[in-house]
Every structure is written in structure tokens, then in C-alpha cells.
Amino acid sequence: MKKILALLTIFALLISLVLVVGCAKKTTTIKTEEGDVKIESEIDGEKTTIETEEGKVEIGTGSKIPDDWPSDMPVYPSAEIQGSWNMTGEAGAENIAVVLITQDSIDQVKDYYKQKLPANGWTIEDSGTFSSAEGTFGGFTITKGSRNGNVTFGTSDEGITITIGVYNE
Numbered sequence: 001m002k003k004i005l006a007l008l009t010i011f012a013l014l015i016s017l018v019l020v021v022g023c024a025k026k027t028t029t030i031k032t033e034e035g036d037v038k039i040e041s042e043i044d045g046e047k048t049t050i051e052t053e054e055g056k057v058e059i060g061t062g063s064k065i066p067d068d069w070p071s072d073m074p075v076y077p078s079a080e081i082q083g084s085w086n087m088t089g090e091a092g093a094e095n096i097a098v099v100l101i102t103q104d105s106i107d108q109v110k111d112y113y114k115q116k117l118p119a120n121g122w123t124i125e126d127s128g129t130f131s132s133a134e135g136t137f138g139g140f141t142i143t144k145g146s147r148n149g150n151v152t153f154g155t156s157d158e159g160i161t162i163t164i165g166v167y168n169e
Contacts, residue, residue, distance in 0.1 A: 074116040097165035101158045106136045109153045
């Protein structure tokens with residue numbers, strides 16, 4: 001957990017650096033007590049990659065679905081990929097996730113996953129949707145064999161943000 005917290009702290013610092021520095025491509029390695037953190041930035045609006053011994057995080061429009069994305073986890077069609085990460089957690093558990101943006105409605109996203117998840121063998125354990133003055137948000141908690149996951153969605157300035165995560169125990 002300390003490594004993930006350190007990675008998120010470094011990520012926040014990197015985003016601040018991106019806003020200050022401008023357009024460039026840079027690779028930096030930071031040595032920490034937990035190991036080396038390699039940061040490769042394409043600060044031209046494409047993507048930023050942060051890589052540790054535990055995995056890799058990609059953020060930006062140049063991001064892509066990870067090569068080892070589970071074939072049974074549907075990715076919303078025509079959504080734009082905003083970021084992805086693939087990390088090994090404590091005790092070797094694999095964690096993989098993507099963040100997407102779509103211009104479709106919350107109901108379209110919800111209906112898509114209500115149909116596709118069970119069709120791909122996932123069990124929806126819990127689901128919910130709520131609305132407030134800030135927008136509408138919801139999601140599903142899912143399981144399949146020894147894997148757990150979630151699909152969350154909500155309104156944002158760019159459209160509907162979808163976050164999909166799969167976690168192996």
C-alpha cells in the first residue's frame with residue numbers, strides 16, 4: 001500500500017510539473033526507499049507514463065488499453081481512452097484499470113454494462129446510481145472466479161467518465 005501511495009504522490013507532483021514546464025519529452029528516474037520510479041513524460045498533450053517495479057500508469061489521450069487487458073472485460077465502444085494502469089499489489093495481486101470518456105448518456109453506459117458483464121461471465125454483486133447537483137454517478141461491483149472488479153461512471157465536463165478495474169486476488 002505504501003508503494004501505491006508513493007506512486008500517487010509522485011503522480012500528483014508530475015501533473016504539477018506538466019502544467020509548469022510546457023511541451024517536452026523527458027525521462028526521469030527517482031530513487032525511493034521502495035525502489036526506483038521511472039517517469040517518462042510526453043508533455044505535449046499526448047501522454048505521461050509512470051513506471052515502477054509494481055507496474056505502469058499511463059495518462060492522456062495517447063494512452064491505450066493495456067496489452068494484457070482481460071478479454072472478458074468489455075470496453076465501452078467508441079469511448080476515448082484517458083488513462084490506464086497495470087500494477088502488482090501486495091502479495092503479487094494484479095490490478096489493471098482504464099479510464100474512458102464517452103459522449104453517450106449514463107443510461108446507455110449502464111445498460112451496456114448490465115448486458116455485457118453477465119454475457120461475459122461476470123456476476124454483478126452490487127450496483128447503484130445516484131444524482132446530485134454535481135451530476136449523476138453510479139457503478140457495479142463485479143466478480144468472476146478469483147477476480148473482482150468494478151465499473152464506475154459519472155458525469156464530467158468532458159462527457160461521461162467510465163473507470164473499469166479488474167483485480168486478481
